[in-house]
Amino acid sequence: MKVLIVYASSEGQTRKIARKIMDRIADSGQAVELLPVSEAKGTDFSRFDRMIVAAPIHAGHYSRALSDFLSHEVENLSNVPMLFLSVSLAAAGHDAEDWRGLDQILDDFTAATGWQPSRVEQIAGAYKPSEYDVFRRYIMRRILAAKDPDADLDADKEYTDWAALEALVDEWLARAD
Template structure:
């Protein structure tokens, strides 16, 4: 059985939800798995205590959160010396008006910036959570999403994550670990 940490950076909660589904899937496969918000790490956090590490982050205004870059750089040795993976969450990654090339570019730019080449890197569609946005953000998102041909009814939220793809990603990761329980 391997002990896996899924470290995530989420603003409105969808990346956290995806991290939790990955953890659940790994647990079903017989491993120990837990999630941790990257902005809530303790000073004595030691990534080398885990057998495998997964990092996930969402895109806002064309970028993954800046605070994640120094963290990944700091933990690069641990990431490169055990099974590791990265996932990126965005509206470009799935849903109406998805732009897979843009989603891939966000992911590639981030990995280049931090100098990490994970064995596995994936893009997932995120969510439009109008109920969580303030007035300005809601208007901005209606304009941006509207131009891309997406959903603009602000009376509800939309989720575009392909959960089967998230489970496939988790299953592929599990195959690179030692034998389960």
């Protein structure tokens, strides 16, 4: 099996997730390619048996680069079984309103791009104040303080459940579509 992973990343957590998945797939003896979304346009997707797209949500939206890529390539992607990993801090929590918001963001995104992945999974991201600009740090501190009052607002923290992510990818790759 040959798998393509396309990712968008702003602070690096989604890139880290994509690389971890790439290593997992390669270690299982399968062929895998990893491309940032900025380099994926025009790829011959028919060379791949499966595809994973990983992208973060920031300020209620996926990146413009991802939206442009998927809108442009939507017809070329229709024959490839696809797993979409939507990465956000909201996915780390259990608040029903946050999860409804994630569903709405996804619905708006797929309606705007015309893209319909075979499967979507919400993946918890990371809080990285060491990498935020002043404005983003202020906003993220407020969000995290409201969601996790015991959190150290000055420390980076990964919320990604690596074992669950690996199990998810293993299960998805083992399925016969």
